[in-house]
Amino acid sequence: MNINISLPDGKVIKAQQGTCALEIAKTISEGLARNILSASVNNEDWDINRPINQDCCLKLHTFNDIEGKKCFWHSSAHLMAEALEYLYPGIKLGIGPAIDNGFYYDVDLGDDRKISSDDFPKIEEKMLSLAREKNSFNRKEINKQEAINYFKQKGDEYKIELLDDLIDGDITFYTQGNFTDLCKGPHIDNTGRIKAIKLLNIAGAYWRGDESRKQMTRIYGVSFQKQKELTAHLEMLEEAKKRDHRKIGKEMELFTFSKKVGQGLPLWLPKGAQLREKLENFLKKAQENAGYLPVITPHIGNKDLYVCSGHYEKYGEDSFQPIKTPQENEEFFLKPMNCPHHCEVYKSKQYSYKDLPVRFAEFGTVYRYEQSGELHGLTRVRGFTQDDAHLFVRPDQVKEEFINVIDLVLYVFRALSFKDFKVQISLRDKENKSKYIGSEENWEKAEQDIIDATKEKNLNTVIEYGEAAFYGPKLDFMVKDALGREWQLGTIQVDYSLPERFELEYTGKDNNKHRPVMIHRAPFGSMERFVAVLIEHCGGNFPLWLSPEQFIILPISEKFHDYAEKVKQLLKNYDICGPIDKRAETTSRKIRDAEVSKIPFIIVVGEREEAEEKITVRKHGGKNIGNIPTNEFIEIVKKEMRELINFTN
RNA sequence: GCCGAUGUAGCUCAGAGGUAGAGCGUUUCCUUGGUAAGGAAGAGGUCACGGGUUCAAUUCCCGUCAUUGGCUCCA
Structure with missing residues (x-):
């Protein structure tokens, strides 16, 4: 008896009942038959020699498929x-x-x-x-x-x-x-x-x-x-292993840890701090353009704040213990989240529906008592800074705001050369909708808004049911780094819980009070984790605009130290920074050390350069740019910086 | 938090029951150099910390702390 086997490309093959995937592969090509490892029959996993007895959709899998x-x-x-x-x-x-x-x-x-x-x-x-x-x-x-x-x-x-x-x-x-x-x-x-x-x-x-x-x-x-x-x-x-951010962080003097300061509490060294500041300034600028308002809130908060937000009940016992004051019964906690503070910022004034969305942004440092076995370099720490913002929007603005945030995240990823990423949409568990807070109507709408927003931005998405937080659906960005490893970075989350708990309101067109929807979002996630991922992505060869130093000047001999200083000053006027290698070493040696230290540009100055008022530039990796006037170098640097951070989506 | 491994110079690591070694870096001196390591000399260590065994422990044993591979967790 014959059966019909349809393949993913739509082709239908007639075969004997009891045939198997391997036989079918043979009819397609010898190479495929050699490489086929498994199959799926009507989406059910199937051995390649297991008989197929009825009409079905057949997929053949080789080592190239998951x-x-x-x-x-x-x-x-x-x-x-x-x-x-x-x-x-x-x-x-x-x-x-x-x-x-x-x-x-x-x-x-x-x-x-x-x-x-x-x-x-x-x-x-x-x-x-x-x-x-x-x-x-x-x-x-x-x-x-x-x-x-x-x-x-x-x-x-x-x-x-x-x-x-x-x-x-x-x-x-x-x-x-x-x-x-x-x-x-x-x-x-x-x-x-x-x-x-x-x-x-x-x-x-x-x-x-x-x-x-x-x-x-x-x-x-x-x-x-x-x-x-x-x-x-x-x-x-x-x-x-070579790109391990812990190793590179040490070699490049970006960050360190100290037993005395405490487990999981990173110390940013000057170069790491410069790098991080550049990232922060970059995002601040982008957020300013996107209508965010800066806020600054303290590192601790009264226990009542976290009782109100619900964090106390959920995490109070398992986290850093309260800070007591001389006052009886007064307790403060290190802040584990910025959102409760931002809710209080929101409450400091009244809003009309016309004021929304309101977007509060803060690089907020938070502390969480992670289990000691979980700590890992900069990716998992006990004190870290979130590039946090909370958007207070009307329910009808959720989709538009999602699109705005997605644009911002894409802008960030592009500036940092994360070209390969996917987004995960986390929705409710269809079977068990009762465990989520917020109205059915709002959830339904927000879930659809997220799906629509990602469609509109043409994102490569996967939908996970049951992965939503109890307080709202979310969208997570997973980037693939240069070695093909996946990292979860940015996140956008809808929250119905906190506006409820903090009784946040705005006055609607109907002159009644309404509850805003809150959106948490962090394109980087946390500065610590992001920098760690960035280090491993680029192996310490940061994009020029982020590099703590853009160049190093190598004088051919001591005689040219003055000229080197002059060049350094000139470049500094354009915010292009770097040191001079004044060691009594050969030029070859200085070149080698500069290459090893991953500095983007190497500038050699000697007799010729001084006489012609020029510099000789070599790019990290060995490419010679040649003997050029300093102004020309400034242009090259500015252009390379602009290419990554100035563009429109 | 749990289980395993590790902890020796600023870094990377070797070593052995009898008071410590290399390479790189650093300091000083010589060399004044043209695109991936010029030469010489010196400094630098309570061998993570606390106990125990031993004539003797950095080495063996126990505990603590930290790091690390996992497990569990992750607002």
């Missing part, structure tokens, strides 16, 4: 489990999924055994030798009792616990070689596809993420079809 990669890595996790069972008989297995960049498996080695990274080579070797056996992955539907019996006999209580949550009739085993695992699949056709393996690290992980339960050993790895791909991946990891 689905293909995940399938490949998931199969690699099974392969690792097989190797581990061989090398460590009697181990118990937890879960072993594919992740964004590889796979892991959680294992319980028993009390007296340990694995360290020193053991990786022998595990990798065993995996490769098992892979070379080209064992096929065999899928088997199994009833629940049989499955439980299997793991009982094997002595693996973890799998039995997993089985508890599964419905009989929906349970499958996969077997390759001597290894059988409870698994939904899909898997690659045989282990022979796995040609290059690297185990990366090892860590403890609680069974089911519950710290009251057994801690298992989690082994992370990555695998590829070709050695070359593995090498490239490892090189990327090396590059990421």
Whole structure:
């Protein structure tokens, strides 16, 4: 009997009932048949050799697709489990999924055994030798009792616990070689596809993420079809290590931490502070143009403020403890958010519907007691500055304001060369609308407004249901950095809760009081986190307009120090700054050091330059601009700066 | 917060039960230089902190603190 198989391009293939994705791939091209790893049949994951018995939509996945990669890595996790069972008989297995960049498996080695990274080579070797056996992955539907019996006999209580949550009739085993695992699949056709393996690290992980339960050993790895791909991946990891903002921050003297000052409290060094100030001034200017009003609010607030905002109830116990005063019962808290203060700013006067939107902006420093194990460089700290603003708008203005904020965020991203990003729209959980505050009508409208705004701006969006905060839907910007890693940066959030709690009002056309909608937004997110991401994105080679120093002057010898000073002063008049390297070193040496320090322009001055009143300019990276008058250099610098920050959307 | 690893000079790191080493940087001197490391000499360390074992601990053991890989969390 024939069935119809439709492909994503609309083509329909007639095939024998019981055919499989691999067969279909063969009819399309030999190359595809060689590379196909998994498939989906009517959007259900499907092994490539699993029979297809009815009309369906078929998608074929190779390593270039997320689905293909995940399938490949998931199969690699099974392969690792097989190797581990061989090398460590009697181990118990937890879960072993594919992740964004590889796979892991959680294992319980028993009390007296340990694995360290020193053991990786022998595990990798065993995996490769098992892979070379080209064992096929065999899928088997199994009833629940049989499955439980299997793991009982094997002595693996973890799998039995997993089985508890599964419905009989929906349970499958996969077997390759001597290894059988409870698994939904899909898997690659045989282990022979796995040609290059690297185990990366090892860590403890609680069974089911519950710290009251057994801690298992989690082994992370990555695998590829070709050695070359593995090498490239490892090189990327090396590059990421080189760009680590903690390392570059130290090398370039941007920021530091001090045990004495306290964990997670960054100290911005002069160069880092210069960089950050430039970013802040840049955004301040953009916000001024977009109609924001500056406000400044204190670093602490009375307990009552946070009781009113609801933050006290939710976070009071788990955060920095209150500051007491000589007054009985008076308590202040370090501010964990700027919004309560901004609400009070709003309340300082009356608004008509014609006054809205009102936009209050502040680089507000906040303090949150993050768990000590969570602190990480500048990306996760206990004291940080948000590029915060709160927009108080009428419900009918939500969409327009979203568009305005999106424009601002796009402007920021473009100025900083973040070219690749997507936005996530977080909406209510459709099933459980009761857990959200605010009227059905407002939510409905705001959600639609956000969707429409992103459509209008032609953004690449993903919608996540159930990811909205209890107080409103939101839009998050995730940028991809130069190494392809994703970071969540800017955010725009609608809030119905705070206007309610603070009883914010404006007078409408109807002369009645109305409640404004509040929009929180931060294009950078926090200065700390943003600078960290920026450092890793550009590897410390900041865009010229942000670089703490734009040039370094290298006098050929001591005789030209005066001329160097003169050039430096001249450039300073145009806000182009940098030092003079007056060390008694050779020019080659000074060039090398300047290159290593990532300074954008190197200016060499010697006899020729002084005589002709010129400078010789070399760009970071080795490109010679040549012997030019200083004015010409100023023009070059100004032009390069303008290119990134002066444009209209 | 939990589990593992780490903590030696400003930085990157080696080292061993018997009072500490390299490279880079820094200082001084020589060299006055033309596009990715010129030469020489010197300074610099309670080996994170607190206990214990030992004739002797920076090294072994325990605790604390910090960093770090994860887990959990993230207004």
